[in-house]
Amino acid sequence: MARFSDVRDVPGVYLLLDLDEHPLYAGKSGGLRTRLLQHFVRQDSSATADGLLDVYEVLRVLVWYAEPLYPLEAYEAALIRAHAPRWNRVVVTFDGSLPALSTESADAVVGLLDSPEQIAVRREPLERIETKLLHLLRAVRKARVSGASSATLAALARHAEELRELFEHRA
Numbered sequence: 001m002a003r004f005s006d007v008r009d010v011p012g013v014y015l016l017l018d019l020d021e022h023p024l025y026a027g028k029s030g031g032l033r034t035r036l037l038q039h040f041v042r043q044d045s046s047a048t049a050d051g052l053l054d055v056y057e058v059l060r061v062l063v064w065y066a067e068p069l070y071p072l073e074a075y076e077a078a079l080i081r082a083h084a085p086r087w088n089r090v091v092v093t094f095d096g097s098l099p100a101l102s103t104e105s106a107d108a109v110v111g112l113l114d115s116p117e118q119i120a121v122r123r124e125p126l127e128r129i130e131t132k133l134l135h136l137l138r139a140v141r142k143a144r145v146s147g148a149s150s151a152t153l154a155a156l157a158r159h160a161e162e163l164r165e166l167f168e169h170r171a
Contacts, residue, residue, distance in 0.1 A: 001111035002063075004040065008108075009033040011066040013075040013101070015083055016058045019123050023085035025053055028076040032063055036110070051139030052087055052155040056122075056131050059113060062106035070099050087158075089151060125170040132163045 009031040016039075018024040025047060029035035038045045040055050047053040064079070066072050077094035078101050113119050121127055136159050143152050 002108045004033060004036050004110055006108060007033045007036060007063055007110065008065060011072050012107070013064050013066070013072070013079045015062045015079055015085065015103075015106075016053075017060045017062065018057050019059050019119070019128070021059060023083040024057060025087040026076070026079045026083060026085045028072050028079075030072070032065070036061060036063075040112075047087070051135070051142060051152055051159070052089070054131070054135040054159070055112075056135065059111075059119065059122075061110040061112070062103060063108040063110065064099075064101055064105070065107045067099075070097070074098050075101070087155075089154075125166065129163065129166045129170065132159065132166060135159060136163065 011028075011030045012032045013026065013028045014032060014036065015026045016024040027035065027047070035045070039048055039053065040058075043055065045053070048055065064075060066075050071094075073092070074094050074096060075098075077092045078098035080088055080092050081098070082101055083103075113122065122131075136156065139152070139156055139159065143156065148156075
């Protein structure tokens, strides 16, 4: 399993998988390592700043490096079409052929949790509820201070719905 430092800082796409290994968020970048560090270390990407992405929900990051055969937009369209990540806000369209991007064909896989014990703890229902509550609290405070955009409000509503679902599955 790779680390962020192992990811090449070249054009490509990435897919974040949640704790259940479901597609969470997909993106493209001209510099993959820099973009991933923006999401996970600096936490100043638009997805994290708007409260859309909670990095605590991410188990793995899959990375595909773009080849000159296809434009970067084709990679992004292919990734979103193939995996339908739940937090992507924009529908990406591309007229033309698309690369095949399966989870098995990823060029790099970054694991954010090191041990089965860490994964088991993070997957516990009450742990997930607490994490979601804390994320919502931070996002609401940020929205109140910075002025909430419609995208931020929509993200907060979706996180609240996921929190409700977590409670229902716990009961």
